[in-house]
Amino acid sequence: MTNITKEQRNKALAIISQTSDSKLETHLNACVRCGLCADSCMYYLTMKEAKFIPARKVDLVSSIYRRYKTWQGAMFPKLFHARELDDKTCEEMVDSLFGACTMCGRCVKHCSIGVDIPFLVKKGREMLAAMDMVPKTLQATVDAAINTGNNMGIPTDEFVDTIQWMEEELQDEMEDPNAGLFLDKTDKNVFYTVNPREPKFFPLSISAMGKIFYAAGEDWTLSSKYYDVTNYGYFNGNNTEATQIARNLYDEIHKLNCKRLILGECGHGSRAMRWEGPNYLKTKYDFDTLTVVELIGEYIRNGRIKLDKNLNDKVVTIHDPCNLVRNGGLLNEIRFVVNAAAANVVEMTPHGTDNFCCGGGGGALAMSEYNERRLKIDKIKADQITATEAQVVVTPCHNCVDQLTQINHTYKLGIIIKTVAELVADALIIENAELKIKN
């Protein structure tokens, strides 16, 4: 690592000086280092080293705050553990805040004080981003999204080809030439977004959702250019880039003049666009924003789709994506939909707001330099799944799907991993779909 310059340091310190509300000051001063958060963190539970205790990650950021933003820290740094923002500190920050935290927020709920630890980890990442110290692999993912419109750098032609191929498959399956996966249509009710992993690796996920839209008689479209629901700018700590990525979808829904933005199955993408997006863009949305799980729930409640849960008769368990459940409030909605689509659902222990992260959150999946650590902590998730004796793990997040696939392979679980849309599509009764479209 090169020596950090004064300019870099000033940029980083500006991050902890910008306080538009009392949240940052509160959390920077609230931790009492009781260490009781340790048992809530997958990294600590696996590695059993002090550097993985969430409070230690908090201290990395708050110690810099104390050094540069409090008189007592400036005068008596050793007494108050006020650290210089130097190369050593930065190195430790990169390793701990990028390489040892998925920002799942499990520690927050269990913190004896209530310190928002991932909020401070994110601030630390913002400081590192301001100093150009984001791990290269994560930055490459963000760069791809900025330069091509999607984080996997899929060329538009390739995406369009995939959609057309899936559309043909859908038409064959539905035996209806009007069944479609629509691209760049204007004035639609639904503007749908996907995780680029879907066209790249899991195209059947798109066709599953197309099948649900078809059964519901939905008026919908995808964009051929800006369809990426993910926003790794949320993870790399560069808010300018996060804003640009959020703006892509914001501008596209306006360009196509659609009414509702439906966030595809992606935990952090949903969070970044729904909860953080308006704050990045500094504007309230003038369109409805909801996740695909909520949309499917709406279809079921309104009778727009009919499901036969006996078509999914294997034992199913739910993996709760952190950004949709703990940090997104969808605990019951996911269960409502999964329960309507599967006959035999069992819960993991723990689950819901206490669930463990898949291990791929926080951009971990994109940072190959931490692969070994990531797969090591996944023993916890593997054990959780094994204990349920489930044959299918369903989760409404493609990053989780990818990580669970690696867990499945590494720990030889022999499970099937599905998205919620895939599970629902398998339970669909679609006799009346054509009639619905006509109506």
Place this chain on the structure above:
Amino acid sequence: MSWYIWTSLAALLFCVVLLGKYFVRLLKKGPPKDLSQKSGNIAQAVCYSCIGAMSPMQKESAYLHLPTYSAGIIFHIGNFLAILVYVIIALSAIFSFRIPIESVTNLVIIILAAITFVASVCGLSLFIKRIVKKELRELSCTDDYISNLLCTVMLFVTTYSLWMFQFGAVYYITMALLFVWMPIGKIKHVLYFFFARYHLGFFYGWRGTWPPKKATV
């Protein structure tokens, strides 16, 4: 009034002014300004954050560490009571009124002394834990030891003073040291704790996570 009582009052003033300054600053900065569409009830979530979510059944930090959790709770109760005792004793010194030592009052004093004694033992146990446990030691800084030790010593001194019903120089100087350290060291969480619970309630409430709903399968 003796010099040590004046010293403790000056320290108390320093503490109140500094904590008051933080408090006003936090109030001025205000709640988060969120432009996303709210999905829950903030007031209910903040209430839950301060009450239900603090239940030992809801926190791994409590139910996985019951001895530490219990010690922590008793330690905190003892500290609040000891400060209350100081306020009463200091007021009696300022306004020169005598606290009557009669049977009922005596019983109250014995109970208070018992609580502060148990709290001081709890404080000492937490202090020893911080020294003995390697990971906790690595996490700690000097402030952590000073803060704990000051509170623990203050509790022991309060216990002794209550027991003897003599509040002398040692008592007032100990209180003064605590008041000076409170807004400087980590004991300032006495203020930030409540704001942290508020922000947590705001965050989870905005998104509809809190108050929790039962996950039904």
